[in-house]
Amino acid sequence: GAVVSQHPSRVICKSGTSVKIECRSLDFQATTMFWYRQFPKKSLMLMATSNEGSKATYEQGVEKDKFLINHASLTLSTLTVTSAHPEDSSFYICSARRLAGGRDTQYFGPGTRLTVL
Amino acid sequence: GESVGLHLPTLSVQEGDNSIINCAYSNSASDYFIWYKQESGKGPQFIIDIRSNMDKRQGQRVTVLLNKTVKHLSLQIAATQPGDSAVYFCAENVDGTSYGKLTFGQGTILTVHP
Numbered sequence: 001g002a003v004v005s006q007h008p009s010r011v012i013c014k015s016g017t018s019v020k021i022e023c024r025s026l027d028f029q030a031t032t033m034f035w036y037r038q039f040p041k042k043s044l045m046l047m048a049t050s051n052e053g054s055k056a057t058y059e060q061g062v063e064k065d066k067f068l069i070n071h072a073s074l075t076l077s078t079l080t081v082t083s084a085h086p087e088d089s090s091f092y093i094c095s096a097r098r099l100a101g102g103r104d105t106q107y108f109g110p111g112t113r114l115t116v117l
Numbered sequence: 118g119e120s121v122g123l124h125l126p127t128l129s130v131q132e133g134d135n136s137i138i139n140c141a142y143s144n145s146a147s148d149y150f151i152w153y154k155q156e157s158g159k160g161p162q163f164i165i166d167i168r169s170n171m172d173k174r175q176g177q178r179v180t181v182l183l184n185k186t187v188k189h190l191s192l193q194i195a196a197t198q199p200g201d202s203a204v205y206f207c208a209e210n211v212d213g214t215s216y217g218k219l220t221f222g223q224g225t226i227l228t229v230h231p
Contacts, residue, residue, distance in 0.1 A: 042224075043221045046221075103166070111159060
């Protein structure tokens with residue numbers, strides 16, 4: 001099956017610093033990747049759609065200047081949480097869209113646990 | 118807005134029993150549905166999908182049923198095992214729009230007792 005990785009898996013940072021999270025599709029090319037946020041015992045909340053070579057599309061209520069997304073290649077998208085605060089602590093998950101064999105499927109990364117002190 | 122929801126937030130079963138997880142969706146335009154399994158601290162894992170031109174699809178130990186009349190989706194797990202314990206999410210998509218953007222349901226916690 002298709003593999004998507006995230007790095008780091010866990011990060012702890014001080015309030016006011018910026019954190020970058022990488023999402024890579026390891027064995028397929030993804031022109032579209034998605035970034036989600038998940039709180040404990042809650043569902044996934046889509047933050048933004050990341051498109052290779054163009055600007056990301058943010059969901060309503062998500063600050064684009066705070067959550068910077070860069071999709072520099074067909075296998076890599078990055079999410080940078082700028083000036084992080086404790087309320088940004090969450091589980092961030094990316095997915096990569098794969099179009100193959102007439103199927104349109106999202107494959108998810110393992111997630112990144114962000115803790116802001 | 119349109120959303121996908123679940124009838125039961127938790128489900129406890131005995132090992133070996135069959136499990137049924139339900140999902141209701143509200144967007145009548147949705148034509149592609151997926152079930153994901155998420156274990157604690159991990160990302161969602163694809164289980165099975167179904168398109169709206171089908172009403173049933175089977176995989177290994179899993180079956181997805183789609184009832185478009187009442188906008189209902191279910192996941193059946195046969196001979197449930199302790200390793201099946203996880204949170205299960207249904208997700209919907211309107212094909213050909215929004216770059217494949219999915220809308221997720223709230224999730225059902227499945228606990229399998231040995």
